[in-house]
Amino acid sequence: MGLLGSYRLRLRRKRCHVRAWRKQRELRAVCDRTARIGRDAILALVTLRNERVRLPYFLQYYRQMGIDHFLIVDNGSDDGSREYLAAQDDVSLWSTNASYRRARFGMDWITRLQRLHCHGHWCLTVDVDEFFIYPFCDTRPIRALTDWLDVCAIRSFSAMLLDMYPKGPLGAQTYREGQDPFEIAQWFDSGNYMIRRNAEDGNLWIQGGPRARLFFPDDPKRAPALNKIPLVRWHRDYAYLSSTHMLLPRGLNNVFDEWGGEKACGVLLHAKFLDSFAVKADEEMLRRQHYGNSREYRAYHEGLSREPDLWCKWSEKYLNWRQLEILGLMSKGNWA
Numbered sequence: 001m002g003l004l005g006s007y008r009l010r011l012r013r014k015r016c017h018v019r020a021w022r023k024q025r026e027l028r029a030v031c032d033r034t035a036r037i038g039r040d041a042i043l044a045l046v047t048l049r050n051e052r053v054r055l056p057y058f059l060q061y062y063r064q065m066g067i068d069h070f071l072i073v074d075n076g077s078d079d080g081s082r083e084y085l086a087a088q089d090d091v092s093l094w095s096t097n098a099s100y101r102r103a104r105f106g107m108d109w110i111t112r113l114q115r116l117h118c119h120g121h122w123c124l125t126v127d128v129d130e131f132f133i134y135p136f137c138d139t140r141p142i143r144a145l146t147d148w149l150d151v152c153a154i155r156s157f158s159a160m161l162l163d164m165y166p167k168g169p170l171g172a173q174t175y176r177e178g179q180d181p182f183e184i185a186q187w188f189d190s191g192n193y194m195i196r197r198n199a200e201d202g203n204l205w206i207q208g209g210p211r212a213r214l215f216f217p218d219d220p221k222r223a224p225a226l227n228k229i230p231l232v233r234w235h236r237d238y239a240y241l242s243s244t245h246m247l248l249p250r251g252l253n254n255v256f257d258e259w260g261g262e263k264a265c266g267v268l269l270h271a272k273f274l275d276s277f278a279v280k281a282d283e284e285m286l287r288r289q290h291y292g293n294s295r296e297y298r299a300y301h302e303g304l305s306r307e308p309d310l311w312c313k314w315s316e317k318y319l320n321w322r323q324l325e326i327l328g329l330m331s332k333g334n335w336a
Contacts, residue, residue, distance in 0.1 A: 009201075009248055009249070009250055010248075012241065012248060013237070013238075013239045013248040013249070016104075016107075016108075016111055016239035016240075016241070016248070017111065017115065017239060019104065019108045019111075020108045020109075020111035020112040020115065020239075021112065022108075023098075023103050023108040023109060023112060024112045026096045026098035026103065026109070027073065027094040027095070027096050027109055027112070028094060028095050028096065029092075029093075029094055030074070030082060030085075030086050030093040030094060030095050031086045031091070031092060031093050032092050032094075033069070033089070033090075033091070033092045034069075034071070034092050034116075034117050036069065036090075037068070037069050037117065037121075038068065039120075040121075041068035041069050041121060042066060042067055042068050042121065042122045042123075042124070042142060042143060042146060043067070043068065043069050043070070043071060043117070043118055043121050043122070043123045043124070044062055044067045044069075044070045044071070044123070044124045044125075044126065045070075045071045045072075045110050045113060045114065045118070045123060045124070045125045045126075046070065046071070046072045046073070046125075046126060046127065046128060047072075047073045047075060047100075047106035047109060047110060047127075048072065048073070048074060048075065048077070048081065048127070048128050049074070049075040049076060049077050049081075049100070050077045050078065050079045050081060050283075051077070051079075051081055051128040052077070052079045052080045052081045052084055052177075053079075053175065053176075053177045053276070054128050054129065054181075054271075055081060055084055055085065055128065056177055056178040057177075057178055057179060057180060057181065058128050058131075059088065059091075060178075061131055062124075062132075063090070065132070065137070065141060065142045066141035066142040066143050067124065067142065068090065069090050069091075069092065070088070070090060070091045070092070071092050071113050071117060071118075072085055072091055072092070072093050072094070073093075073094050073095075073096060073106065073109045073110065073113070074093060074094070074095045074096070075096055075097070075098075075100050075106065076095075076096070076097045082095055092117075094109070094113070096109065105243060107240050107242075107243065110125060110240070111239055111240065114234055114236070114238070115236045118234040118236075119234060119235060119236040120233075120234070120235075121233075121234055122142075122146040122149075122231065122232070122233050122234070123231070123232055123233075123234045124142075124230050124231050125230050125232075125240070125244050126230055126244075126268065129181075129270060129271045129272050130161070130230075130268040130269070130270055130271075131181075131182075131268065131269040131270075131271065132159060132230065132231070132266060132267075132268055133159070133266055133267045133268070133269055133321050133324070133330070134157070134159070134264075134266035134267075134321070134330075135264060135266070135321060135325070135330070135331070135332035135333075135335055136321075136332070136335075137266075137321055138320060138321065145157070145231075145335075146231075146233075148335050149233070150233070155232065155233045155252060156229050156231065156232045156233070156247065156252040156253075156255055157229070157230075157231040157232070157255065157264070157265065157266065158227070158228065158229050158230075158255035158256055158265045158266070159228050159229075159230050159231070159265060159266040159267050159268045159330075160206055160226055160227060160228070160265070160266075160267050160268070160329055160330065161206075161224075161225075161226040161227075161228055161267075161268045161270050162188050162209070162226075162267050162268065162269055162270060162324070162329060163188065163189070163209045163210050163211055163226075163270045163272065163273065164181075164182060164185035164186070164187065164188050164269050164270055164271055164272075164273065164318065165185050165187055165188070165210055165273040165310035165311065165315075166184050166185050166186065166187065166273065166274075166310070166311070167186070167187055167309070167311040167315070168309055168311065169307055169309060170273055170274065170275055170277055170278065170304075170310070171275045171278065172275075173275060174275050175274040175275055175276060181271035181274060182269065182271065182318060184274060185271050185273055185274060186317050186318055187310075187311055187315040187316065187317055187318070188209070188210075188315065188316060188318055189208070189209045189210055189213075189312075189314060189315065189316075190314060190315075190316040190327050190329075191314060191327075192208045192209060192212070192213060192314070193206055193207070193208035193209065193226070194206070194207045194208050194212075194220065194221075198246070198253075201241065201246045201248075201250060201253055202250045202251070202253040202254055203227060203229070203245065203246045203247075203253035203254075203255075203256070204227050204256040205225055205227055205245075206225065206226040206227040207220060207221065207223045207224070207225060207226060208220065208223065208226065209223075209226065210273075210310045211223050211224055213312075214303055214308050214310060215296075215299040215300055215302075215303040216299060222299075224296055225242075225245050227245055227256070228243075228244045228245060228268060229244055229245070229246070229247055229252065229253065229255055230244050230268065231266075232247065232252065237249075238252065263331065263333050264331055264332055264333030264334070264335050265330050265331050265333075266321075266330050267321070267324050267329055267330045269318070273310060277300075277304070278304050
């Protein structure tokens, strides 16, 4: 990339920081426990709205993994999410009723928290329905992964978003508070993925899976992106550009090996497709706070009206991370 291209990317990063600085006035601290964050703490950052039923298992999952502190932005919940989170000793919570869409789909708020509280820390940025899987996660805490990444001088770690779904209608099984969602959403597409490289930003763009084949069958290139870079050794000068799909500086995006090489990567198991999904899709249709004037949720709304079964003859039941490695959906690289 030439000097002009580098300058343009640097300018985009500065614009992200300026936007985040301006948006900080939209955030109200509900409980700021960031003084408790230790020097080597591993942090998780989340933006959410009305996810009370999911929170107990989500927090339990990441606490067991080794997350030390959660930085959470609540965007106008009215289901008790804010009150529940405020009572958690390892959560720092901010609240806002401002527009999610005008805050760059929440990333302006997250960027501000990252600049203030995350410099020098390993940070995992996820949604409440995303569950990080990495090599040896069944026997090693996340600190073992971050220690290895530090030794290898690797600053960012990628994870493909893997849509999980039940067999049968989405509403056939009711998700209970505190339940492992993958007791219900046990299946995933083992293939059917398109990969291409983004020449400007240096990241891979992955699409496909059940959302492409069911909700965007006529134009799969409009399906949601599945490539993410959720785990980063954060520096205050970094910035996410589009959710966690890409980062600046550009070198942080060089995390995938599209030819099956030695680069380690993980998976985010995506528990979107539970019985609550139809209600969520209807709500987001009305709010119109998501990308493309909620174009994705319009597709969901239309598709759900046909009461689809996401399961197909190519679906595979999830077992463990080693299964995903065999299928080529993640890699342990040279981490032994």
